Amino acid sequence: MDKDPLVYQYAIGKRKPYDYDYGNRQGNQNAGCPFCDVAHLENIFEKDEDRIWLKNKYPTLQDTDQTILIESSDHQGDISTYTREENQKLMKFALKCFHEMLNSKKYKSVLWYKNFGPKSDGSLTHPHMQIVGLDKKDGYQDVGEDNFKGFEVGKSGDVEMNLSSHPVQGYQEVNIITYHNQDLNTWADLIQKGTQYVRSVLSHGVDSYNLFFYPMNNGQGTCCKIIPRFYASPYFVGYKISQVDDSDTLKWEAARLKGFVTGGISLN
Known part of the structure; x- marks a missing residue:
């Protein structure tokens, strides 16, 4: 199994613009927002109204093809808003x-x-x-099917929402799965509700939170995993051991999340 890390190219990274204050992070904090x-x-692949997919101007990782998708022209925008x-x-x-890259x-x-927020390892506020295409690494080698299963929040047709019983990093991770990429409106709605x-x-x-997207069902489906970001547990930092809340707490959280979601979406 490949355990080699991705190599960060510091000479490129120190030129990147950023607007989160990380204290000693190297970079250009006064460059202004390039996405505005x-x-x-430059190097735009595709546009859809104010959504723009383009090549990353600062490709900091070796053996990768890094691209950026600008979500909105609203500098303070977010999926939740x-x-x-x-x-x-x-x-x-x-x-x-x-899917085009895949x-x-x-x-x-x-x-x-x-990435969203100061604890997500993001560099720019603009949504x-x-x-990212990895030339030599399988980015999914340490993520298994168990990471997408858990305490059910609810289902709507092809789409399922649950709280992970085997999280990748820890505690409460929300999975929103579409098994056949069919009802993408409901999938998107549940992702939005999850971030809210x-x-x-x-x-x-x-x-702060991260969204991670995983191809499932031989590429016919997709899981979006929402990971709230806190300061990471030392068990994860030092030993790669994730933690999870006890089952009673997760059942209570799943019921609370279902009540929040069903304010606008019907779930079984």
Whole structure:
């Protein structure tokens, strides 16, 4: 099994613009937001209204093909605050771009994820996702089917929502799965509800989260995993041992999440 780390190219990384204050992080904090300056964006692959997929100007990782998906022209926007229609369009566009790289067969694996907030390891506030082709690594080798199963929140046709009983990192991870990429509107709606729940209800609201997207069912389906970001447990940092809340707490959390979600979405 390949255990080699991805190699970060520091000489490129120190030129990156950033607007989160990480204290000693190297970079250009006064460069302004490059994603707001649409007129000067380069190497654009595709546009959909104000959603833009383009090559990452600062490819900091060796043996990768790094791309950026700008979600919106709203500098302070987020999945949790977009209109329902805007978020549905975003998720369909992003899934299309992801599949374009995935189906090209140019990479050993393709990763799609989103950083939000200061604890997510993001560098820019402007809402964006990243789709990255790995030339030599299987980015999914340490993620298994158990990581997508858990305490059911509810189902709607092809789409399922649950709280992970075997999280990748720890505690409360929300899985939203579409098994055949069919009802993408409901899938997108549940992702939006999940981010709203994480930001406003879970642990009285958290300021950071990540979204990770995984191809499932031989590429016919997709799981979106929402991971609220806290300071990581030393068990995970030092030993790669994830932790999870006890089953009674997760059942209670799943019921609470279902009550939050069904304010606008019908779940079985």
